[in-house]
Amino acid sequence: MPTTFRLAARTPLIALATAFSLGAGSAALAAQPSAPAARGAPSAERPMNVLLIMSDDLGARFGGYGFPEVKTPNLDRLASEGVLFERAYTQFPQCAQSRASFLTSRRPNETRVFDLKTNFRVALPDVVTLPQYFRQQGYFAGRVGKIFHQGVPNDIGTSGPDDTVSWTQVVNPRGRDKAAELEGRLVNMSPGIPYGAAWAYLEDEGPDSEQTDGITAAETVKLLEQHKDGPFFIAAGFYRPHVPDVAPKAYFDLYPLDKIRLEPTPPEHDPVRPLVTSNIWPANLGAPEAERRKMMQAYYASTTFMDAQVGQILDALDRLGLKDNTVVVFMSDHGYQLGEHGQWQKNTLWEQSLRTPLIIRAPGTRGGGKASPRPVELLDLYPTLVDLTGLPAKRDLEGASLRPLLDAPRRAWNRPAYSQVQGGRTVRTDRWRYTEWENGRLGVSLYDMAADPKELRNLAGDPRHAAVVARMRALLPAETVEPRGPAFILYDRDNRTARFESYGKALAEPAAQ
Numbered sequence: 001m002p003t004t005f006r007l008a009a010r011t012p013l014i015a016l017a018t019a020f021s022l023g024a025g026s027a028a029l030a031a032q033p034s035a036p037a038a039r040g041a042p043s044a045e046r047p048m049n050v051l052l053i054m055s056d057d058l059g060a061r062f063g064g065y066g067f068p069e070v071k072t073p074n075l076d077r078l079a080s081e082g083v084l085f086e087r088a089y090t091q092f093p094q095c096a097q098s099r100a101s102f103l104t105s106r107r108p109n110e111t112r113v114f115d116l117k118t119n120f121r122v123a124l125p126d127v128v129t130l131p132q133y134f135r136q137q138g139y140f141a142g143r144v145g146k147i148f149h150q151g152v153p154n155d156i157g158t159s160g161p162d163d164t165v166s167w168t169q170v171v172n173p174r175g176r177d178k179a180a181e182l183e184g185r186l187v188n189m190s191p192g193i194p195y196g197a198a199w200a201y202l203e204d205e206g207p208d209s210e211q212t213d214g215i216t217a218a219e220t221v222k223l224l225e226q227h228k229d230g231p232f233f234i235a236a237g238f239y240r241p242h243v244p245d246v247a248p249k250a251y252f253d254l255y256p257l258d259k260i261r262l263e264p265t266p267p268e269h270d271p272v273r274p275l276v277t278s279n280i281w282p283a284n285l286g287a288p289e290a291e292r293r294k295m296m297q298a299y300y301a302s303t304t305f306m307d308a309q310v311g312q313i314l315d316a317l318d319r320l321g322l323k324d325n326t327v328v329v330f331m332s333d334h335g336y337q338l339g340e341h342g343q344w345q346k347n348t349l350w351e352q353s354l355r356t357p358l359i360i361r362a363p364g365t366r367g368g369g370k371a372s373p374r375p376v377e378l379l380d381l382y383p384t385l386v387d388l389t390g391l392p393a394k395r396d397l398e399g400a401s402l403r404p405l406l407d408a409p410r411r412a413w414n415r416p417a418y419s420q421v422q423g424g425r426t427v428r429t430d431r432w433r434y435t436e437w438e439n440g441r442l443g444v445s446l447y448d449m450a451a452d453p454k455e456l457r458n459l460a461g462d463p464r465h466a467a468v469v470a471r472m473r474a475l476l477p478a479e480t481v482e483p484r485g486p487a488f489i490l491y492d493r494d495n496r497t498a499r500f501e502s503y504g505k506a507l508a509e510p511a512a513q
Contacts, residue, residue, distance in 0.1 A: 059336030082361030192496030283342030
């Protein structure tokens, strides 16, 4: 079947979507008429569908996660009907690495993806990804927007380094936010840093429907309408609040600058010995308070804008009568920092960088409307969806099904959560977080997350906690992390330059803090 290409203009301006029909291959399955089934029960006549909704760079910083000032009524609605996981953790707090991990249910040491460029199929050429498995089982597998890694904003409107065999059909939305980038209309408060990591934003004058995420919602609704008879695995990948934070101006107006709460910067930023704090940027990039407030306003505005698009999809699911036989997942790819420890964005081993939003609404489970405090991992998603849809179990996955927690969110759960970055790795239990750098050679840290949730007092050097350190270190996987060590960024605002520096060069000896 030849590849088809179509342009779907949402407006006469520049809202552009490209769609590719990849051909279902062995996954092609004629839609069969649905017969009534018990509420929430998958059956041969009425199989369970999957709707995966992703946000990009969204931290656990909205309503259900203790930040009611960030307005997300649609995510709050979903959480009121599903289970909100209060302690879900990424396996690597950066886009490509995290997505390669949870979409294969393999840890980064298996995928060998430690940067934004490596494709997981170099190390795992025959691995079956999450959407690919559903496709093999006869599901329509559709993607709209960013699910596997895409560079933002460079890859908007393209497939980027997608995994072609995972999908039956893909749609690559492109809206006026991309045009604003190309036309030089974005405001960049961190000159010298590319848009994909910059403090960049735009209070746009266009409507929701002309933005890339607005098109993502509309195209996802189309796929739901076209495949409502199922079975389907449809994934909607939003781009916000990843920088540049572009959203219609009305969303910015929801967050007056003088009402935004800034994070205090702890006195831990010794420029020579920053390692075991996990910090990679100079504190707040040296930005004045006014710019910090503006960047938080832009992030919150983009979050609420994204939430509105989620609402469009959830409303369509209800309208189409799919609510009772569709598992809905909302998640991000990792956490995000907005000034905690003076750090912004991700790629650190602080709690805020690792803790990731995860909400699952699964028909037939009993925990709806509750929150689970248990540590879970994003790579648990794959086996969870296989379990919930009644498909044959896959025995080669590293995650565990979360179904027990969907039925009883506070039940005992004895699996810790592991995360890593270049040269560093960490383990999180209900109470403790333990982190070490290059197997401890460059420093270790231990935080009591019950007494010190902001991670301000490192207890690793306290003899009274030696037994806890030993116990936590024993929980870390035996294999070593990727050998290239961590680095931090030297940023010169005046000269508009940013460069990486190796900790090995900066530190004469290991230091604990």
